[in-house]
Amino acid sequence: MPDCFCEGMGLGLRDRVLLKIGVSACLLGEQVRYDGGHKRNQALLDCLSEGYELVPICPEVAVGMGVPRPPVHLITQGAEIRAVGVADERLDVTLPLTAYGQQVAVAGLGLSGFVFKSRSPSCGFGTTPIQNGDGSHHYGNGLFAAQIVQILPELPVIDEVVLQQPVLRALFLRRVDGYGQRSL
Ligand code: SF4
Incomplete structure (x- = not known):
């Protein structure tokens, strides 16, 4: 059993209902990335x-972009952030990704937390490069993640890289347990 197992858990395993944590599917080994990996x-x-x-x-x-698919990235366009094709910016999936994030957040799906894939235009949590239009970029949320954290501000969320840090992982799991217990 790995050292990290059960860090931050307030209840013994036998006493607890398994709480649900949403995870960007590619992190679980599902072959859903744009390149089929x-x-x-x-x-x-x-x-x-x-x-x-x-x-x-x-x-x-989920929004039907398929596997494989053309990769997208985030750009600023006026006051908006849009997800457009890297090779062809006429591909614009801003609306479906935003709507799906709203749909999942409103449904809740019984989730008590979420682990997001780093740097993704859809799933990134504070780590996604956003092109500014002048050759520079800044970092922000992917469009799906942005809706989750906006609509569910109390939901514990964490970036997959940050999750590797034991103290921050323990804090995250404590928050997940607290959120889950309130929701039962
Ligand atoms: S980062 Fe998100 S959108 Fe991209 S492949 Fe993984 S789960 Fe899918």
Whole structure:
């Protein structure tokens, strides 16, 4: 059993209902990335899979972008942030990704937390490069993640890279447990 298992859990395993944590599906090994690959994160699985029910969600597949698919990135356009094709900016998936984020947030899906894939135009949490139009960029949320955190500001969320830090992971899991207990 890995060292990280059960960090931050307030209840013994036998006493607890498995709380659900949403996870960007590629991190769980699902082959949903634009190139048909995945980004399986074994450390995440080692830490979370026995104590929680992990719910895979891939917004880009959910909105029908398919696998494989042309990669998209985020650009600023006036006051807006849009998700457009890297090779052809006429491909604009801003609306479906935003609407899907709203749909998942409103439905809730019984989730008590979310682990987001780093740097993704859909799933990134504070880590996604956003092109400014003058050759520079800044970092922000992917369009799906942005809706989740806006509509569910109390939901514990974390970036997959930050999750590797033991103290921050323990804090996240404590928040997940607290959120889940309030929702039962
Ligand atoms: S949209 Fe999210 S879940 Fe899907 S491949 Fe990209 S990062 Fe992974």
